[in-house]
């Protein structure tokens with residue numbers, strides 16, 4: 001694997017494993033490698049990897065779905081050791097461009113009201129809140145947290 005700092009589109013089996021590995025270091029909710037493989041194989045979905053280390057292993061990923069005129073951000077994760085270096089922002093820019101190229105006119109996402117880093121990132125990119133899901137997420141301690149639904153209109157073309 002070649003070192004690549006800039007986001008690149010994920011496709012291979014090794015890319016599914018990289019996504020799975022980064023996901024596992026970012027999220028508490030369990031995910032199966034096989035699910036990542038299947039999702040990556042769907043033509044409605046796309047993912048980018050980025051922020052590779054010197055050995056060429058990516059440290060960040062984004063996973064999105066496009067359905068008709070809408071795209072949805074499913075996951076975004078950056079390994080804890082390389083956060084606050086612009087990795088997530090670069091992946092978001094790449095994903096927004098890809099969603100535009102696929103004809104999406106908006107990107108939607110759900111984020112926990114308690115996730116301040118992600119909320120700040122999405123606000124910086126221009127996402128606006130359009131709704132809430134009451135007590136949608138459960139934290140490790142069992143507390144239930146609202147999800148904020150956010151939307152970014154996309155410029156097509």
Ligand SMILES: CC(C)(COP(=O)(O)OP(=O)(O)OC[C@H]1O[C@@H](n2cnc3c(N)ncnc32)[C@H](O)[C@@H]1OP(=O)(O)O)[C@@H](O)C(=O)NCCC(=O)NCCS
Nearest residue numbers: 026076077078083084085086087088089117118120121124
């Ligand atoms: C949220 C997350 C993806 C941000 O990744 P990152 O690579 O550290 O973010 P970036 O360095 O690209 O930051 C871009 C902007 O986001 C905001 N931001 C990111 N981390 C922040 C933090 N800890 N506190 C406040 N703002 C933050 C800032 O506006 C930042 O711009 P700035 O550095 O110019 O101030 C990362 O913290 C993460 O993986 N968290 C766990 C998984 C998660 O919550 N995913 C999102 C929900 S699906």
